[in-house]
Every structure is written in structure tokens, then in C-alpha cells.
Amino acid sequence: MKSINSINGIPLHYARLINHPYGSKGEQRNFLVDEAFLITLEKALQEVFEHCPLGVPEIITTAGIFVNKPGQHSHGKAFDLDAVFWEEETLITMNFVHQKELYLGIESFLRKHFGIVLNYHYPNHKDHWHIDTSVPVDYNESSKSETLYVQLVLKHIYKEEILVDGIWGRQTAGTVKEVFNKLGINTPISTKVNYIKFLDITGKIAFKLCEEKRTPIHLLNNLTEVIEDLPQQNRIAAREALNSFLDHNETELWLGNFSDKYDLDTVISTVLNL
Numbered sequence: 233m234k235s236i237n238s239i240n241g242i243p244l245h246y247a248r249l250i251n252h253p254y255g256s257k258g259e260q261r262n263f264l265v266d267e268a269f270l271i272t273l274e275k276a277l278q279e280v281f282e283h284c285p286l287g288v289p290e291i292i293t294t295a296g297i298f299v300n301k302p303g304q305h306s307h308g309k310a311f312d313l314d315a316v317f318w319e320e321e322t323l324i325t326m327n328f329v330h331q332k333e334l335y336l337g338i339e340s341f342l343r344k345h346f347g348i349v350l351n352y353h354y355p356n357h358k359d360h361w362h363i364d365t366s367v368p369v370d371y372n373e374s375s376k377s378e379t380l381y382v383q384l385v386l387k388h389i390y391k392e393e394i395l396v397d398g399i400w401g402r403q404t405a406g407t408v409k410e411v412f413n414k415l416g417i418n419t420p421i422s423t424k425v426n427y428i429k430f431l432d433i434t435g436k437i438a439f440k441l442c443e444e445k446r447t448p449i450h451l452l453n454n455l456t457e458v459i460e461d462l463p464q465q466n467r468i469a470a471r472e473a474l475n476s477f478l479d480h481n482e483t484e485l486w487l488g489n490f491s492d493k494y495d496l497d498t499v500i501s502t503v504l505n506l
């Protein structure tokens with residue numbers, strides 16, 4: 233094992249402390265990591281930030297690599313990614329609900345390198361991605377974490393009506409076929425080359441959407457989703473405060489200046505023709 237405090241020159245921080253709580257930039261630390269796993273991690277992050285419109289970040293916070301708990305962490309062969317800090321933007325994994333495009337863009341590229349990626353919808357993983365290489369990169373219909381990913385991108389990136397439950401059924405199979413068709417990717421998804429192509433194209437589309445969708449109307453929709461996700465006692469007051477803001481004449485006038493229309497088909501054909 234090797235001790236590192238940065239990856240590809242990006243400082244690695246720890247933010248699970250009283251003085252540096254989750255969501256903060258934390259403090260730089262040394263982490264023990266398996267050397268072969270580190271090579272995969274470097275390649276994966278290189279690809280993620282090459283495509284990410286925000287570029288190379290200033291800090292990555294991790295909950296740990298070598299951790300004294302069962303599984304791949306005990307060999308320094310797993311990484312828990314908490315948050316990414318760029319100069320003017322932050323992705324905290326717990327904020328999935330209002331950063332879906334950026335989150336799913338990053339995850340799509342991570343999946344090209346790691347057979348295991350556990351995300352926000354996987355039990356106990358709301359506040360970090362767990363990634364490891366204990367299984368090969370491919371698509372397995374019986375994998376809950378992989379099916380959750382596919383359903384999440386079908387719903388939030390490709391705007392398909394679909395239930396996100398991690399179970400591969402007729403609805404998911406049918407929608408995958410339809411979207412793969414539109415993207416010009418062969419089925420089945422369980423053939424590795426098809427799956428990788430889907431990850432790559434989806435990552436690029438998600439990143440493109442994350443650039444194009446930053447209109448005030450989209451940000452307001454995000455805020456509404458965050459409010460609907462709150463515990464009930466907080467939700468009612470927050471929803472009423474938002475509604476009285478939205479119902480105001482001048483707000484309506486101002487919002488009338490913006491449109492939230494983006495054409496998914498145009499974004500898709502732009503990415504396919506790159």
C-alpha cells in the first residue's frame with residue numbers, strides 16, 4: 233500500500249470531523265491505498281474531469297480509502313467520495329436532489345472504471361459514492377445498484393417516465409431498448425461494449441445538460457424538489473414561503489423573462505456528432 237494526500241494533483245481532504253463537518257472542505261490528510269487500485273482511480277478521475285464542464289477541481293473530500301471495516305476498504309481497494317469542490321461550484325453527494333445532472337454525469341464516467349458504484353439511492357449511501365473494483369465493469373440485470381443507475385438516468389437525463397426501484401422489469405427493459413435505439417446503441421445492455429457506450433454517451437449528455445439547464449426556472453424547480461424532500465414539519469413552512477414568493481406579481485413578471493425549454497433531442501444529436 234501507498235500513502236497519498238492527492239490524486240492527479242487534486243488534494244484529498246477529510247471532512248467527517250467536529251471542526252470540519254460533512255459538506256465542508258475539511259482538511260488534507262494522508263490515505264493508504266492499494267497501488268493497483270490507485271492506478272484505476274487516477275484513470276477514472278482523469279476521464280471524469282476531462283469531460284466535466286467545470287474542469288479539474290481544487291479539492292476532493294473522501295470518507296476514506298483504507299478503513300478498518302469489512303470488504304474492499306480493508307485492503308485499500310475502495311474509495312468513498314463525499315464531495316468535489318471547484319473554484320465556484322461544489323458537488324456534495326448528499327445534494328443529489330438538486331444536482332442530478334452533474335451527479336449523474338460524474339457517476340456515468342466512474343462506472344466505466346469501477347464494477348461497483350453505490351449511489352444516493354442505494355441504502356446507506358446518500359452522503360457518498362462507494363466505488364471499488366471487486367467485480368468487473370459490465371451490466372448485470374440482477375444488480376440492484378446498476379439497475380438503480382440505469383433507472384435514474386432514464387428518468388432524470390432522458391426524461392422517461394419510470395419507477396426507480398432497482399428492479400429490472402418489463403418497464404425498465406422496454407425503456408432501455410427505446411433509449412438505446414434513439415442513441416444508436418445496440419442491445420442488450422448486458423453486452424459490455426453496449427453498456428460502456430451507454431455510460432460514455434450518457435455522461436456527456438448529462439454534463440451538457442448541466443451547462444444548459446442553469447436557468448432561474450430550473451433552479452426554482454430544484455428548490456421545489458428539495459422542499460418536497462424535507463421532513464413534514466419543515467416542509468409546510470418552506471413550501472408556503474416559496475409559494476408566497478412565486479405568487480408575487482413582480483416575481484411572475486421576472487420569471488416571465490425566462491424559458492426553461494431545452495431540447496433534449498438537440499443535446500443528444502450534438503453529443504452524438506462530437
Ligand SMILES: [Zn+2]
Pocket residue numbers: 305310311312361362363
Ligand atoms: Zn465505501
